[in-house]
Amino acid sequence: MDITAIDKNFKLPEITETDVEWINATDPRIALYGVYYSEEEGEAAYRRMSQKVANSTSDGVSILSKNTSGGRLRLVTDSPYFAIKCMVADFGMWQHMTVVTASGFSLYTDGKFQNMYAPTEVSKKAVKDGRFAYNGIRYFQEKKERELELYFPLYNAVYELYIGIKKGSTIKPAPKYAYEKPVLFYGSSITQGGCASRPGNDYAGYLERWLNTDYINLGFSGSGKAEPIMVEYLSEVDASVYVLDYDHNAPTAEYLEETHYPLYKAIREKHKNAPIVCISRPDFENGGETINSPRRNVVKATVEKATQFGDKNVYFIDGETLFGAEDRDSCTVDGCHPNDLGFYRMAKTIYPVLKEALEKTK
Numbered sequence: 001m002d003i004t005a006i007d008k009n010f011k012l013p014e015i016t017e018t019d020v021e022w023i024n025a026t027d028p029r030i031a032l033y034g035v036y037y038s039e040e041e042g043e044a045a046y047r048r049m050s051q052k053v054a055n056s057t058s059d060g061v062s063i064l065s066k067n068t069s070g071g072r073l074r075l076v077t078d079s080p081y082f083a084i085k086c087m088v089a090d091f092g093m094w095q096h097m098t099v100v101t102a103s104g105f106s107l108y109t110d111g112k113f114q115n116m117y118a119p120t121e122v123s124k125k126a127v128k129d130g131r132f133a134y135n136g137i138r139y140f141q142e143k144k145e146r147e148l149e150l151y152f153p154l155y156n157a158v159y160e161l162y163i164g165i166k167k168g169s170t171i172k173p174a175p176k177y178a179y180e181k182p183v184l185f186y187g188s189s190i191t192q193g194g195c196a197s198r199p200g201n202d203y204a205g206y207l208e209r210w211l212n213t214d215y216i217n218l219g220f221s222g223s224g225k226a227e228p229i230m231v232e233y234l235s236e237v238d239a240s241v242y243v244l245d246y247d248h249n250a251p252t253a254e255y256l257e258e259t260h261y262p263l264y265k266a267i268r269e270k271h272k273n274a275p276i277v278c279i280s281r282p283d284f285e286n287g288g289e290t291i292n293s294p295r296r297n298v299v300k301a302t303v304e305k306a307t308q309f310g311d312k313n314v315y316f317i318d319g320e321t322l323f324g325a326e327d328r329d330s331c332t333v334d335g336c337h338p339n340d341l342g343f344y345r346m347a348k349t350i351y352p353v354l355k356e357a358l359e360k361t362k
Contacts, residue, residue: 013136013137013138013139014137015083015135015136015137015164017081017083017137017164017166019166019167019168020083020164020165020166020167021164021165021166021167021169022085022162022163022164023162023163023164023165023171024161024162025037025073025161025162025163029075029171029172029173030073030074030075030163030171031073031074031075031173031174032071032072032073033071033072033073033074033182033214033215034048034068034069034070034071034072034152034182034214034215034216034217035047035048035068035070035071035152035158038051043159044159045066045157045158045159046068046071046152046157046158046159046161047065047066048065048066048067048068048069048070048071048216048217048218049065049218049233050233051065051066053229053230053233056229057223057227057229057230057233058223058225058227060220060221060222060223061220061223061230064192064220064221064223065220066089066157067153067154067155067156067157067192068152068153068154068156068157068158069152069153069154069155069192069193069199069202069217069219070152070185070204070215070216070217070218071151071152071153071158072149072150072151072152072208073149073150073152073161073163074147074148074149074150074174075147075148075163075171075172075173075174076145076146076147076148076170076171076172076173076174076175077145077146077148077165077169077170077171077172078143078144078145078146078169078170079140079165079166079169079171080139080140080143080166080169081137081138081139081140081164081165081166082107082137082138082140082148082163082164082165083135083136083137083138083163083164083165084105084117084135084136084137084150084161084162084163084164085133085134085135085160085161085162085164086105086133086134086135086158086160086161086162087128087131087132087133087158087159087160087161088103088119088131088132088133088134088153088156088157088158088159089131089132089156089157089158089159090103090131090132090156091103091119091132094155096194096195096333096334096337097154097155097194097195098197098198099118099119100116100118100197100198100199101153101154101155101193101194101195101196101197101198101199102153102154102155102156103118103119103132103153103155103156104116104117104118104119104153104198104199105117105118105150105151105152105153105199106150106151106198106199106200106201107138107148107149107150107151108148108149108150108151108200108209109140109146109147109148109149110146110147111147111149111209113200114138114140115138116198117134117135117136117138118134118136119132119134120134131159133160137164145170145172147174147175148174149174150163151198151199151200151205152199153199154192154193154194154196154199154202155192155193155194155221177212177213177214178211178212178213179211179212179213179214179240179358179361179362180214180240181214181238181239181240181361182213182214182215182216182239182240183204183207183208183213183214183215183216183239183240183241183242183243183354183358184215184216184218184234184237184239184241184242184243185204185215185216185217185218185219185243185245186218186219186224186226186234186242186243186244186245186246187218187219187220187224187243187244187245187246187247187248187249187279188219188220188221188222188224188245188246188247188248188249189219189220189221189222189248189249189337190203190219190245190248190281190282190336190337190338191204191217191218191219191224191245191246192217192219192220192221193205193217193219193343194221194337195333195334195337195338195339196338196339196340196343197339197340201340201343201344202217202343203338203343203344203346203347203350204217204219206343206344206347206351207347207350207351207354210347210351211351211354211355211358213240213358216237216239218234219245220249222249223249224245224246224248224249225246225249225250225251225255225259226246226250226259226260226262226263231259231262231263231266232266234263234266234267235266235267235269235270235271236270238271239271239274240274240275240358240361241274241275241276241277241354241357241358241361242267242271242274242275242276242277243277243279243350243354244260244263244264244276244277244278244279244299245279247279247280247281247295247296247298247299247319248281248336250295253291253294253295253297253298256295256298256299257298257301260278260298260299260302261301261302261305261306264276264278264302264306264314268306268311273313273360274313274361275313275314275315275357275358275360275361276306276313276314276315277314277315277317277350277353277354277357278299278300278302278303278314278315278316278317279299279316279317279319279322279350280292280295280296280299280300280317280318280319280320281295281296281319282319282320282322282323282331282338282342282346283319283323283332283335283336284319284320285328285335286335286336292319292320296318296319296320299316299319300316300318302314302316303315303316304316313357313360315353315356315357317349317350317353321349322342322345322346322349322350323338323342323345323346324345324349327341331345
């Protein structure tokens, strides 16, 4: 069935304009955040972290480090439309996620969601060296200067990205964030954004917009385990705030206990005054009290121990509170991974803590 033949509202607009100026996303007029483009690590692509470190950490991190979760580009333009063309690693048809989540881009204008770009069935045929290419265009209601922000796919690798504006349109750098240094999020698939309906609806995306802060998303599905090489790497990142959210990927409470405080300590030794936020897993019903209470106690113990040693810049967020009390069962797609409601509630709960932490960095 082709639903677009029945309902035109499902049909994505095609590029028919003949006056498109295509600009590589690496152009210096475009501000790139959360990812960087590298041609020096064996494969030209946008990356979240050093491929050398990722390869040395685990197979999972090696693969997922190429996923562009947290990647954004920002600019100001008066173009009456905004187009993209890109090349990604795969088509991204997964049982838990939408195609938009895995492989699409989300466009925000002046801080509000505008629309999305995503592969279509045609994209399956646009294959080059095993990679998929697609394009898209979105129109604005009036011609005026506006700030644009494009969120990258949460669960796919991006090898090429070009933006398209009307020839003759202006293009300027976007205003800088209120906080110069990025917030660093480290954790699991939940941190990475599984399973928001689209990029920007993950909890880190909400917090970035609400707090006007840059961020780096180092969430790795099933692979956020605070290995020694990853601990060293995280401690070397110069961030405004460090958010430790990897409880879900620690195989056992004992493993979590062995790694959690050492991770905190490694960061604190390198960054004496940076706030550190420690979060336990949100899906408390998934495993129940017997499994989750000991894990929560480990995360809480890190904060209590740090506080006893005089650290006034460390925070604990009880994961059981993240989804709230009302209709908790409506907050995930599978009992574990948050949907949009779950991520929104997580962000609302984390917001006041992160805001307080960021205020301390001014």
